Amino acid sequence: MMVRLIAAVLLVGIMMFVARRATVVPTRGQSVVEIIIDYLRENVVYSTLGKVEGKKYEKMLLTMFFGIFAFNITGIIPGLNIASTGLIGVCLVLAATTWIVYVVNGVRKHGAGGYVKHSLFPPGVPVALKPLIAFIDFLQVLIIRPATLALRLTINMIVGHLLIVLTYSATNYFWVQAPSNFNLAYGAITFVGILFITCLEIFVATLQAFIFAILSAVYINMAISEDH
Template sequence: MNSVVLAAATGGEGEGGFHAPSIADFYPPAVLFEGTAFELNRLMLVRLIAALALLLVFVIAARRARVVPGRFQAAIEYVLDFCRNSLVYEVLGEERGRKYVPMITTIFCAILFFNLTGVIPGLNIASTGLIGLPIVFAAWVYVTYLAAGFREHGFGGFLKTSLFPPGVPAPLYVLLTPVEFLQVFVIRPVTLVIRLLANMIAGHLMLALSFAATNFLLLEAAGGMKLFGVVTFAGGFAVTLLEIFVGVLQAYVFAILTALYINMSVESEH
C-alpha cells in the first residue's frame, strides 16, 4: 500500500524525492573546525545562538530597566515573578527558597529558550533534543538536591530520612529501602533527562515530517496529490503550536520538579 501511494505521489517514477526525518537529524556533520577539539556541528551552533539570545534578552532588560516598565520590561518581570513565586516560593517557601531562585529561574528560562529553537525558522531543531544538554541540567539538579539534603540533615541523617521513612513497619524496609534508594539516587535524574529528551525528539520528528511532506507534495507530487500538501501544511502549523506549548510545559515541569526534589531533600519527613 505504501509503495502504491508513493508511486502515485511521484507520478510513477522509480524514485521519489521525499526523505523522512529521522534521529540522524540530531547528529549533523561538522560545519566548523572539523576534526579538531573545537569541532562544531549545526546543533552546537543552534545551542550557542540560543544561549547568546537568552543572555542578550536579560542584558537588554537590565540596562533598560525603568521605574515604570514598558512592555518588554513588564514581560521579563512577569517571567521572573512567575519563577520566584509560582515555582520556588510556592514549593519551598520564601525563607528556604530564596537561595534557589537564581538556579531555578535559570533552569526554566534556559530550557525554554533551548526548547523553542525547534520552531524558529532557520534553526529548526530543539537544542535539548540530544541527550548531552538534558544530562547537564539534570546533573545540576541532582547535585543540588543531594547537597541540600546533606546540609540539612548530615550525610547519615539524609540517608536515614530518605531510605527509611518513619512510620513503616521494620520488616517492610527490606522491600521499601531499595525502592527509595533507586528513586532518590537513580530514577529522579534519569526521568528528568528522559522526559525532556523524548518530548523534544518527538516534537522535532512530527514537525519535520509535516513540512517535509508539504514540500514534497506541493513541489514534486503529481496531479491531485498536490492537494494533500495543504493538509500537511495545516498539520505542520498545528504541530508548531503544539511544540511551542510542549516547549513551555517541559521547561515548567523541569523547574517545578527541581523545586520539589530540593524540598523533599530538606524536609524531615517524606
C-alpha cells in the same frame, strides 16, 4: 552545539538588554520579563519551597526555566530547526545539576547519616518492608529522579522535532515533488499540520521548561524538608 551557543547568547543578550534599560515604570519588554519571573517565583519556587528556602534556589530554578525554554524553542526557529534539548547531553547536565543540588543540600540539612535515614527509611513503614522501601527509595534518589528529568525533556523534544520534519516533508512531497490535483489537496492538509505542530511545540517548549523547574524544586524540597 552551534544552536545551543546561539540560543544561550540570545537569551543572555535579551536579559542584559532588559536589565540595563529597566525603569521604575516598566516598558513592554520589561513588563513581560517581570511578569514571567514573578509568576515562576510564586508558582514554582515559593509555592514549593516556601519563601525562606525558596530565596536560596530561585536563581538556579529561574535560570533553568529560561535556559531550557531557549534551548527548546530553537526547534521551530527557521534556520536553526532543532531543539537543543533534543539531544540527551545537555539534559543530562541539567538533571545532574539538580541531583547534585538536592543531595548536597540534603546532607547539609540533615548530615550524611541523617540524610540517608531521611531519604531511605520513612517513618511508619513496617519492619518487614523497610529493606524493599529503602531499595526503591535508593533507586529514586540516585537514578530515577535525574534519569526521568533528562529523558522526559529529551523525548518530548525529539518527538516534536520528528512531527515537524514529517509534516514539512509530506508538504514538500505533495506540493513540489509530486504535484497533482489530489496531491495539492493532501499538501494543504499537511501544511495545516505544520501550523498545528508548530503551535503545539511552542506550548510543549514552555511546558517542559516549567515541568523541569518545578520538579527540580520538588526534589530539593524533599531533600531538605523535615518530613519525608
